[in-house]
Amino acid sequence: MTPSDTDAPAPRPRCYRCRRPAPMCRCAQMPRVPTRTRVVVLQHPHERTHPFGTARLVALCMPNAAVHTAYGGLRGVLHCEVPLPADAAVLFPHATAQDLALLPAAEHPSTLVVLDGTWAHARRLYRDNPWLQRLRHVRLHPSAPSRYRIRREPREDYVSTIEAIVQALHVVEPATPGIDRLLDAFDRMVDQQIEHVAAVQRHERRRHARRRPSRAVSPLLDDPRLVLAYAESSLPGGDAGATRELVQWAAVRLHDGACFEAVLRPTRGGPSPHHLRHMGLTPADLAAGETEAAARARFLAFAGAGAPVAAWTRTTLDWGAAMCGDGAERTVLKTSYCNLKNERASYLDDVVAREGLAAAPVACRGRAAGRLGNALAVARWLQGMRTALQVGAVRAAATAAAGE
Numbered sequence: 001m002t003p004s005d006t007d008a009p010a011p012r013p014r015c016y017r018c019r020r021p022a023p024m025c026r027c028a029q030m031p032r033v034p035t036r037t038r039v040v041v042l043q044h045p046h047e048r049t050h051p052f053g054t055a056r057l058v059a060l061c062m063p064n065a066a067v068h069t070a071y072g073g074l075r076g077v078l079h080c081e082v083p084l085p086a087d088a089a090v091l092f093p094h095a096t097a098q099d100l101a102l103l104p105a106a107e108h109p110s111t112l113v114v115l116d117g118t119w120a121h122a123r124r125l126y127r128d129n130p131w132l133q134r135l136r137h138v139r140l141h142p143s144a145p146s147r148y149r150i151r152r153e154p155r156e157d158y159v160s161t162i163e164a165i166v167q168a169l170h171v172v173e174p175a176t177p178g179i180d181r182l183l184d185a186f187d188r189m190v191d192q193q194i195e196h197v198a199a200v201q202r203h204e205r206r207r208h209a210r211r212r213p214s215r216a217v218s219p220l221l222d223d224p225r226l227v228l229a230y231a232e233s234s235l236p237g238g239d240a241g242a243t244r245e246l247v248q249w250a251a252v253r254l255h256d257g258a259c260f261e262a263v264l265r266p267t268r269g270g271p272s273p274h275h276l277r278h279m280g281l282t283p284a285d286l287a288a289g290e291t292e293a294a295a296r297a298r299f300l301a302f303a304g305a306g307a308p309v310a311a312w313t314r315t316t317l318d319w320g321a322a323m324c325g326d327g328a329e330r331t332v333l334k335t336s337y338c339n340l341k342n343e344r345a346s347y348l349d350d351v352v353a354r355e356g357l358a359a360a361p362v363a364c365r366g367r368a369a370g371r372l373g374n375a376l377a378v379a380r381w382l383q384g385m386r387t388a389l390q391v392g393a394v395r396a397a398a399t400a401a402a403g404e
Contacts, residue, residue, distance in 0.1 A: 015027060018030075018056060018060060026185075026188060026189070027060065029185075029188070030057075030060050030061050030185055031061050031178060031181035031182065031184070031185055032061060032063065032178075033061055033062055033176075033178040033179060033181060033182055034062075034063055034064060034176075035062060035064050035065075035169060035173060035176055035179075036064075036173050036176065037064070037108075037109070037110065037111070037112055037168075037169060037172055037173055038064050038065070038066075038110060038111040038112070039058065039062060039064065039065035039066075039111075039112050039114065039165055040065070040066055040068065040082055040084065040088075040111060040112070040113045040114070041055045041058055041059075041065065041066070041067040041068065041113075041114050041115075041116050041161065042068055042070060042080060042082070042113060042114070042115050042116065042125055042129070042132075043055050043067055043068065043069045043070065043115075043116040043117065044069075044070065044078065044115075044116065044117030044118075044121035044122070044124065044125055045069055045070065045071050045072065045078070046117065046118075046121060047069075047116050047117045047121065048069050053116070053161075054116075054160045054161045054162035054163075054186060054189075055067050055116040055161050055162075057162050057182065057185055057186060057189070058161065058162055058165060058182075061181075061182055061185060062165075062182070065165075067116070068080050068082055070125060070128070070129070072344075075344075075346050075347075075350075076343075076344045076346065077128050078124060078125055078128040078129070079128050079129055080129065081129065081131045082113075084111055084113070084135070085110055085111055087109050087110050087111070087136075088109055088110070088111040088112070088113060088135055088136070089109035089111075089112060089113065089135060089136040089137065089138045090112075090113040090114075090115075090132050090135045090136070090137055090138070091112060091113065091114050091115075091138055091139065091140065091164060091168060092115065092122070092126060092132070092137055092139070093139045094137045094139075096137055097137035097138055097139040098136070098137065098138050098139070099138070099139060099140075099141065100138040100139065100140055100168060100171050100172070101140070101141070101171050103138070108171075108172040109136065109138070109172070112138075112165070112168055112172075113132065113135065114161055114164060114165055114168075116161045138168075140164060140167050140168060140171075142159050142163075142167060160186070162182055162183070162186050163183065163186070165182070166179055166180070166182050166183050216339060217336045217339060217340050217382055217385065217386045217389070218310075218331040218333075218335070218336045220308045220310065220329055220331045221310075221331075221336070221379070221382055221383045221386050222383075222386065223307075223308050224254075224255045225253075225255075225303070225304055225306070225307040225308065226253075226254050226255075226307070226308050226309075226310055226379075227251050227252070227253055227254070227260075227302075227303045227307050227308070227309050227310070228251060228252050228253075228254060228309075228310050228311065228333075228372065228375055228376055228379050229249065229250065229251040229309050229310070229311050229316060229317075229320055229323075229372075230249075230250050230251070230311065230312075230316055230368050230371050230372040230375060231246060231248065231249055231250075231311075231315075231316040231319040231320040232246075232247045232248035232279050232281075232366070232367070232368060233245060233246050233247055233319045234247050234270065234271030234272075234275050234276075234279075235271070235275075236266065236268035236269035236270060236271075237268070237269035237270070237272070239269070242268070242269075244319065245264075245266065245267065245268060246264055246292065246319055246320060246322070246323070247263065247264060247266070247270075247271060247279065247281070247286075248261070248262070248263050248264070248279065248281065248364075248365075248366065248368055249261070249262045249264070249295060249299065249320050249323050250262075250362070250364040250368040250369075250372050251299065251302070251303070251309075251372075252360075252362055252372060252376055253302075253303075254376070254379060254380065254383070257360070258302070259362055259363045259364060260298070260299055260302040260303075261363075261364040261365065261368070262289075262290060262294075262295035262298060262299065262323075263281065263285050263286065263288070263289040263290070263365070264289050264290060264291070264292055264295055265286060265287070265288075265289035265290060265291060266286055266289070270286055278367070279366050279367050279368075280365065280366025280367040280368075280369075281365060281366045285365060285366075292322060292323075295323065296322060296323050299323050300325050303325070303328075305325065306325065306327070306328060307325070307328065308328060308329040308330065308331065309324050309328055309329075309330050309331075310330070310331045310332070310333055310379060311330075311332060311333065311375070312332070312333050312334055312348050312371075312374075312375040312378070313332060313334055314332050314334075317330050317332065333375060333378055333379055333382060334348075336382055337351060337378065337382065340382070340385060348371065348374050348375060348378070349374060351374075351378055352374045352377055352378065355378070355381060357374075357377040357378065357381055358377060359373035359374045359376075359377050360373045360376040360377050360380070361373060362376065
């Protein structure tokens with residue numbers, strides 16, 4: 001252990017109700033403000049753990065409020081639909097939004113939906129939740145700049161989530177007692193943080209070696225021996241506790257389009273009839289299958305010594321690990337795609353459609369033909385993109401050298 005390790009401060013105890021460090025917890029002083037209007041906060045996931053997020057104050061202080069965090073899931077879509085009454089309104093500065101202060105009392109919403117996050121986050125939430133777009137839209141015209149001195153708003157008329165809620169409540173239920181106590185709690189949080197920053201002892205930030213892999217497109221795509229593979233596996237007999245067994249191993253050489261396929265004869269019960277139909281295989285295919293050792297020998301002869309193997313997902317490479325040659329390099333196309341686009345890939349079919357690609361024909365049975373054909377189209381597209389990047393880098397270097 002180095003001296004810098006021993007000098008580093010220990011983690012501070014934390015209040016898991018307000019998620020603030022225990023010495024800065026003010027839960028006991030939080031007001032409780034019942035309101036007639038139901039407040040629904042739709043929160044961007046980045047705000048959930050932000051130390052200065054004001055939606056947490058809403059959840060702690062307002063019994064007639066709820067915070068719903070929209071998580072992206074595998075597709076990265078922040079969809080989170082909340083059941084609402086017919087007269088609900090979303091507080092959002094849309095071009096058609098009505099000024100809340102100008103609405104007659106009879107038209108005030110019983111439920112107000114507020115988006116929590118930066119303005120970029122709010123726009124993303126609005127885009128990914130079409131149900132919001134079907135609601136009535138209302139807007140505010142803040143009379144003073146935000147008091148949020150520890151986070152900068154992009155414009156003077158933008159305010160924090162809790163400030164927007166307080167201003168809206170002053171419009172729709174001005175007689176409700178205690179509304180301004182919400183802002184008092186907000187001000188105390190801001191003041192406390194400013195005092196803490198001024199008094200805290202600073203520690204030098206330690207830099208650690210970068211551990212994540214390179215974000216470049218895999219150089220294995222330049223290897224003329226590269227083989228693209230797809231695997232099907234099953235739980236023998238449908239037993240969830242069993243170890244998966246390889247059922248089908250299909251591959252194609254990128255440079256000439258030659259195909260390989262092996263269906264393996266089950267050794268421990270085989271897939272369930274439903275799963276077999278899902279894979280597009282038949283009992284006759286399995287009965288005529290070969291052993292893993294025979295399939296491996298044929299595949300190594302097809303691929304050639306030392307040929308690298310690619311697949312769309314890591315799962316295929318894991319399931320087919322026994323088929324690849326010892327020491328053969330492997331790469332995941334999905335990783336290269338995400339690195340190139342700097343975004344989540346989602347499903348292979350989505351990528352093919354998004355990039356306007358056409359599945360390449362692959363001569364194998366079942367679902368593997370379509371999956372491998374899509375992966376082949378993406379692999380060739382990535383090859384082209386990598387080549388274009390290399391050419392661009394060479395031209396940029398030549399231009400820079402010529403200008404010296």
